[in-house]
Each structure stands twice: as structure tokens, then as C-alpha cells.
Amino acid sequence: MPAIDLDRAFDLHPQVAVRPEPFGALLYHFGTRRLSFLKDRTLLAVVRSLAAEPTARAACTAAGVTGADLPRYQRALGVLVQSQMVVERTP
Amino acid sequence: MTTQPKLVELFEHGLDAPICLTWELTYACNLSCVHCLSSSGRRDPRELSTEECKAVIDELERMQVFYVNIGGGEPTVRPDFWELVDYATAHRVGVKFSTNGVKIDAEVAARLAASDYVDVQISLDGATADVNDLVRGPGSYATAIRAMEHLAAAGFAGFKISVVVTRQNAGQLDDFKAIADRYGAQLRLTRLRPSGRGADVWDELHPTAQQQRELYDWLLDHGENVLTGDSFFHLSAYGQSLPGLNLCGAGRVVCLIDPVGDVYACPFAIHESFLAGNVRAEGGFTRVWRESELFAELRSPQTGGACTKCRHFDSCRGGCMAAKFFTGLPLDGPDPECVQGYGADALLARGDVRPPKPGVDHSHRTAPARSPRRGHGPVPVTITRRRPERPPVSACEESPLAGLDLSGARSST
Numbered sequence: 001m002p003a004i005d006l007d008r009a010f011d012l013h014p015q016v017a018v019r020p021e022p023f024g025a026l027l028y029h030f031g032t033r034r035l036s037f038l039k040d041r042t043l044l045a046v047v048r049s050l051a052a053e054p055t056a057r058a059a060c061t062a063a064g065v066t067g068a069d070l071p072r073y074q075r076a077l078g079v080l081v082q083s084q085m086v087v088e089r090t091p
Numbered sequence: 092m093t094t095q096p097k098l099v100e101l102f103e104h105g106l107d108a109p110i111c112l113t114w115e116l117t118y119a120c121n122l123s124c125v126h127c128l129s130s131s132g133r134r135d136p137r138e139l140s141t142e143e144c145k146a147v148i149d150e151l152e153r154m155q156v157f158y159v160n161i162g163g164g165e166p167t168v169r170p171d172f173w174e175l176v177d178y179a180t181a182h183r184v185g186v187k188f189s190t191n192g193v194k195i196d197a198e199v200a201a202r203l204a205a206s207d208y209v210d211v212q213i214s215l216d217g218a219t220a221d222v223n224d225l226v227r228g229p230g231s232y233a234t235a236i237r238a239m240e241h242l243a244a245a246g247f248a249g250f251k252i253s254v255v256v257t258r259q260n261a262g263q264l265d266d267f268k269a270i271a272d273r274y275g276a277q278l279r280l281t282r283l284r285p286s287g288r289g290a291d292v293w294d295e296l297h298p299t300a301q302q303q304r305e306l307y308d309w310l311l312d313h314g315e316n317v318l319t320g321d322s323f324f325h326l327s328a329y330g331q332s333l334p335g336l337n338l339c340g341a342g343r344v345v346c347l348i349d350p351v352g353d354v355y356a357c358p359f360a361i362h363e364s365f366l367a368g369n370v371r372a373e374g375g376f377t378r379v380w381r382e383s384e385l386f387a388e389l390r391s392p393q394t395g396g397a398c399t400k401c402r403h404f405d406s407c408r409g410g411c412m413a414a415k416f417f418t419g420l421p422l423d424g425p426d427p428e429c430v431q432g433y434g435a436d437a438l439l440a441r442g443d444v445r446p447p448k449p450g451v452d453h454s455h456r457t458a459p460a461r462s463p464r465r466g467h468g469p470v471p472v473t474i475t476r477r478r479p480e481r482p483p484v485s486a487c488e489e490s491p492l493a494g495l496d497l498s499g500a501r502s503s504t
Contacts, residue, residue: 026106035110035157
């Protein structure tokens with residue numbers, strides 16, 4: 001399972017479009033031409049908080065994800081990094 | 092996130108907007124492919140205007156449709172084609188267009204290669220000219236290859252080569268892959284549907300049972316490197332599911348806008364039974380997608396009929412609606428190409444009942460024009476406007492009075 005360092009900063013790839021849906025969201029990457037799904041609304045909130053927060057951990061906190069739920073969202077972000085939907089933000 | 096319902100179940104109830112959408116910009120085409128699923132050839136005078144097309148794109152932008160699959164006919168023969176492509180991409184609606192390659196010269200290829208928001212799909216139905224041209228017409232193989240050469244030379248990596256798998260080319264899968272590799276392209280295989288003119292050739296061109304099995308094994312071997320547009324999900328009943336949603340997306344995640352603005356449940360179902368509305372009506376495409384009764388019905392739980400008793404139902408879900416419809420099979424029964432053989436039984440049981448005919452036909456009345464014969468200059472003609480509210484009469488219209496206008500001059504049809 002891919003894992004990311006929660007204490008680093010991340011962002012949505014600039015070529016990714018996000019479309020909220022009742023079940024979560026659809027993501028489309030115009031560069032890789034791949035479609036992805038966010039399977040719940042909380043994950044959508046996390047992804048949307050990435051840009052404004054200094055770390056992925058802070059984005060999770062902002063979306064209300066803490067404690068025992070954290071590893072699950074860490075893995076989900078890892079999958080999104082692997083597919084280039086989410087990229088590490090370099091200062 | 093394993094506690095969530097499976098995505099396929101969520102999609103069955105439909106989405107606020109389609110994931111992708113097929114939009115056929117024109118029925119005009121320079122070719123007359125024998126299996127054309129939209130029976131294209133002649134332009135329809137009621138075709139959406141440039142401004143109407145832009146209004147549709149505005150709607151797609153508001154609905155956040157990520158990209159449209161533009162086809163036809165041959166979409167690039169529309170004089171405003173590039174203008175519409177530019178307009179769509181400027182509004183963050185990506186474009187993937189299907190073409191036979193006729194307009195892809197070096198200059199166009201360079202332009203396409205420069206955009207991240209445009210993808211190109213070249214149609215090719217044989218890995219050799221003889222196999223391809225039998226279906227797509229003389230010279231069409233050379234046209235497609237020339238377009239690929241231009242795209243490759245311009246540095247357009249990963250354009251698509253789209254192949255309809257037939258009995259004649261099913262043995263050429265490795266050769267198609269080699270062509271794709273040669274031009275740095277990605278291979279896309281799709282299913283032959285008995286839609287449009289495809290209904291006339293389906294019996295002789297659809298792959299044999301053994302070819303279907305070989306295709307399935309080949310697709311499993313190549314995984315996600317070969318695209319299928321989810322078109323072979325009926326093959327999943329062999330066992331292991333193929334990559335993709337494995338779901339009939341008609342009216343749920345996909346639909347078709349045809350050149351005159353009619354919205355159908357899927358690109359393979361141009362028939363009034365699957366007509367949901369028209370983008371010219373009040374509320375536009377958005378209202379059709381969200382409020383049409385037909386789409387609501389397609390999104391409601393389907394019975395699956397006899398198929399639900401089959402242990403493979405969960406993987407193939409009864410197969411393709413359009414394939415059943417245009418072969419005259421009940422929609423809640425097996426797919427005509429059911430890999431368990433129930434489709435073949437159903438086709439036999441169908442007896443002499445004639446399958447429904449496609450509702451719209453723009454086929455060339457004769458073969459498309461070849462180069463002019465020597466000694467025959469242009470013929471002077473007087474162009475008059477056809478009354479737009481009067482649709483053109485189909486070549487198949489059976490009434491001897493079809494198109495006859497009793498109020499004035501003699502009918503020209």
C-alpha cells in the first residue's frame with residue numbers, strides 16, 4: 001500500500017478537475033486522461049483542504065478526520081498521489 | 092473505504108451529469124462504412140448551428156462534463172469543427188474526437204499535439220488494407236495510416252487507434268497492437284454493434300464464439316494497456332472481469348447527442364425507443380439528462396428477466412441493451428453474443444420476427460463521389476433552401492408519396 005508523509009504539503013494537480021457527486025466525487029486528469037473516484041464526501045473535503053493547509057495532516061483535521069480514521073485517509077491520499085491526481089507541493 | 096457500496100451500484104442510479112458524452116456533430120461523411128452505427132453519409136439540414144453547439148458546450152461546462160467524445164459522420168468536415176474544439180477546450184471541456192483521418196495533415200497534427208485538452212482517435216478496422224477497406228471503403232486504410240504518420244511526426248504521443256472487432260479482423264489483434272506501438276499510439280478495441288448500417292452486416296461480421304473467447308483472453312493479457320470503452324463487458328461472463336465498470340451506462344453515465352440535437356440513451360441506440368429529448372427544447376441538455384422519463388426508467392432497478400437466474404449475471408448484467416434491441420431480442424433477456432450461448436438460443440427462438448430498423452438514416456444514396464471523370468466539368472445548379480421544418484425524406488421511405496409537396500413545384504426527392 002502506498003503511504004504518504006502526512007507532515008508534507010500536497011495539492012491537487014493543476015490539470016485535475018473535481019466534480020462533486022452524491023457519493024463523493026469524480027476526478028478527471030486532463031494530462032493522463034484518467035478518471036478517478038472519491039468514494040466518500042469526507043475524502044472530498046480532505047482533498048479540497050489540501051491547497052489551503054500547510055500539511056496533509058492539517059487538511060485531514062480541517063475535514064474532521066482524526067485518530068483511528070487517519071490511516072485510512074492517508075492510504076487514500078497515497079493512491080491519489082500514485083495516479084498523479086494529487087502532487088506534493090514544493091515551497 | 093470498503094464499507095461503501097460498490098461504485099457500479101451507485102452509477103446504476105445515474106449521476107447529476109454524464110461522465111462522458113458522445114456528441115455526433117454531423118451525419119456528413121466522406122466514407123460509407125458498411126457497419127456505421129449512425130448510418131451516416133449525408134449532412135442533415137437541421138444540423139445544430141455553430142451558436143447552438145456553443146450553447147451546448149456552455150451547458151456541459153456548467154454541468155462539469157469533463158470531456159466529450161466527438162464523432163459523426165466525419166466531424167472534421169464541419170467547417171466550424173476547429174472553432175468548436177477550441178471553444179470547448181477554452182471552457183474546460185476536453186475533447187476526444189473520432190476521425191477517419193481525412194483532414195489530419197501535418198499542420199493540423201502539429202496543432203493537436205500542442206493541446207493537452209484534445210485527444211484524437213483514428214478509426215481503423217483492419218491491420219491490413221484489404222481487411223480494412225472491405226469494411227471502410229477503398230483508400231481508407233491509406234488515409235488512416237497517413238494521419239497516424241502525421242500525428243507521430245508532430246510528437247502527439249498516445250493518440251488512439253480505434254478498432255471495431257469483426258470476424259475478419261479478430262485474428263489481427265497482435266498486428267493492430269504493433270501498428271499502435273509503431274506510432275506511439277494506444278490501441279482501443281470496441282464491439283461491433285448491430286446499430287445503424289451495422290444491423291445489415293452484423294450476422295456475417297460479428298465475431299464467432301471462438302473468436303470472442305480468444306479476444307477475451309487477449310484483453311486479459313493486455314490489461315489496461317488496451318482500451319475498450321467498457322464495450323466488452325458481456326465477455327466478463329467467461330469468469331474474470333475485464334477492466335472497467337462492467338455496466339451498461341446508457342442514460343446512467345453516458346448518452347448521445349446527435350447532429351440535430353436529439354439526445355439518445357447511448358451512441359448505439361439511435362432509435363425513437365431510446366430518444367430522451369432534444370437540446371433545442373426549453374431547459375436544454377441539462378433538463379433532458381436530469382428529467383427525461385426514459386432516463387429515469389433506465390436508472391430504475393432493471394429486472395434482468397431470465398438472466399438473473401444465471402450465475403454469471405453479476406458479471407455481465409445481461410449485456411448490451413442496443414445489441415439486444417437491434418437483433419430483435421427482449422431487453423430483459425440475454426445479449427445476442429452471450430458467452431454462455433443463451434443469446435444464440437434466443438436468436439433461434441426469435442424465428443422470423445424482423446428486428447426493429449434504425450430510426451434515422453443518412454446513408455449516401457449512392458457510393459460517395461470519386462474524383463471527377465475527365466471531360467465532366469462542374470454542373471451549374473440553382474440552390475434553393477429546403478424548408479427547415481420539413482425533414483429530409485429517408486432513402487428507405489416506403490410511401491410513394493414521400494416528400495411530395497402538393498402546394499408547389501414537383502418534389503425533387
